[in-house]
Amino acid sequence: MTTGDAATKPRSGALLQSIRSSSWSSRIAVALIAVLLVVLLIQAVREPAQFASQLVIGITNGAIIALVALGYTLVYGIIELINFAHGDNFMIGSFVGLTVLSGTFLGLGFFGAISDDSGALIRLAGVLIAMAIAMIACGLLGVGIERVAYKPLRNSPRLAVLITAIGMSFILQNVGLAWKGPAQVPFPELVSNANILPTDAIIFRWKDLLVIGVTVPLLVALSYFIGSTKQGKAMRAVAQDKEAAAMVGINVNRTISITFLLAGILAGASGVMYGLFNGITVFNVGFQQGLYAFTAAVLGGIGNLTGAVVGGFLIGIIGSMADQYIGVRWTAIVIFAVLIMVLVFRPTGLLGDRSAVQGGGE
Numbered sequence: 001m002t003t004g005d006a007a008t009k010p011r012s013g014a015l016l017q018s019i020r021s022s023s024w025s026s027r028i029a030v031a032l033i034a035v036l037l038v039v040l041l042i043q044a045v046r047e048p049a050q051f052a053s054q055l056v057i058g059i060t061n062g063a064i065i066a067l068v069a070l071g072y073t074l075v076y077g078i079i080e081l082i083n084f085a086h087g088d089n090f091m092i093g094s095f096v097g098l099t100v101l102s103g104t105f106l107g108l109g110f111f112g113a114i115s116d117d118s119g120a121l122i123r124l125a126g127v128l129i130a131m132a133i134a135m136i137a138c139g140l141l142g143v144g145i146e147r148v149a150y151k152p153l154r155n156s157p158r159l160a161v162l163i164t165a166i167g168m169s170f171i172l173q174n175v176g177l178a179w180k181g182p183a184q185v186p187f188p189e190l191v192s193n194a195n196i197l198p199t200d201a202i203i204f205r206w207k208d209l210l211v212i213g214v215t216v217p218l219l220v221a222l223s224y225f226i227g228s229t230k231q232g233k234a235m236r237a238v239a240q241d242k243e244a245a246a247m248v249g250i251n252v253n254r255t256i257s258i259t260f261l262l263a264g265i266l267a268g269a270s271g272v273m274y275g276l277f278n279g280i281t282v283f284n285v286g287f288q289q290g291l292y293a294f295t296a297a298v299l300g301g302i303g304n305l306t307g308a309v310v311g312g313f314l315i316g317i318i319g320s321m322a323d324q325y326i327g328v329r330w331t332a333i334v335i336f337a338v339l340i341m342v343l344v345f346r347p348t349g350l351l352g353d354r355s356a357v358q359g360g361g362e
Helices: 003-021 024-046 048-079 086-102 120-153 158-180 206-228 230-240 242-247 252-278 285-300 305-325 328-345
Strands: none
Touching (some): 024 048, 024 305, 048 086, 048 206, 086 120, 086 158, 086 252, 086 285, 120 252, 158 285, 206 230, 230 242, 230 252, 242 252, 285 305, 285 328, 305 328
């Protein structure tokens, strides 16, 4: 027997032993994942161009979901609260962006509406201004909700805070209903729907580039802020131990407010991108997108920032593949079935529940 054979045999034996010692739930989960990957691989071989186009759509939708999921994760990591109003803050962000682009507010016209007939520079400036104002508005709204609704209940039972979060969600949803009405509201086509690539076999539009081009810098900036700045270190300290952080001079209330500010900023940016990408918004869009984002946060590991991003992209890709190969009617079922499977087989999520922005682990 050669040295290579001798080395391979122990490795094979260890692999078999690990399979035998694993639980039935783990085996079932691995089997289901293997079947899913095989099915996707078959589709990729049969129709590589279509598969690649759906993958691009999934990544783009996943980028929007990831930004919203980060808002859930940031808040949970600091005060262990599922902020159900966060999805509706996302909706408010899309409405603010649409209002800025229309040039009117409360019946008063401030400037001409920015539409697809406007010049390229005007459209670009309109997108940037709308996104900036939406981010500021949603950030301040998040801070206001924390100060008015959550801060007085900080030492109350968690159920009271959870019910308050649900109540704030309904309040914001009805604000959106009164603001723009019950019907879907169209967004102006400010970003071209044309394919960037020279071939039509694979579709990668300017809209996709916008979403990726905005999401990546936001993710990098958030990572730098939390990992390298003084306020980011304060957030990590508060996430670990609020009392100890207060004893060393950290303003816990201000740190929590900044966390809600960051979550709101991400919600505002993603709300405007959602409207520009899909061409519409509606008063209850925050409910569905919020559920998808919450699913992404749980899938990656609630409280885990990296997990929220990974979960967001996975939910986006799963949704786009389900749209194409299973049917649009089944997409929500598939997404939430994945959530249930993760909770059953790995309750802490794919990357583990850190329960704090400081990074921890399982």
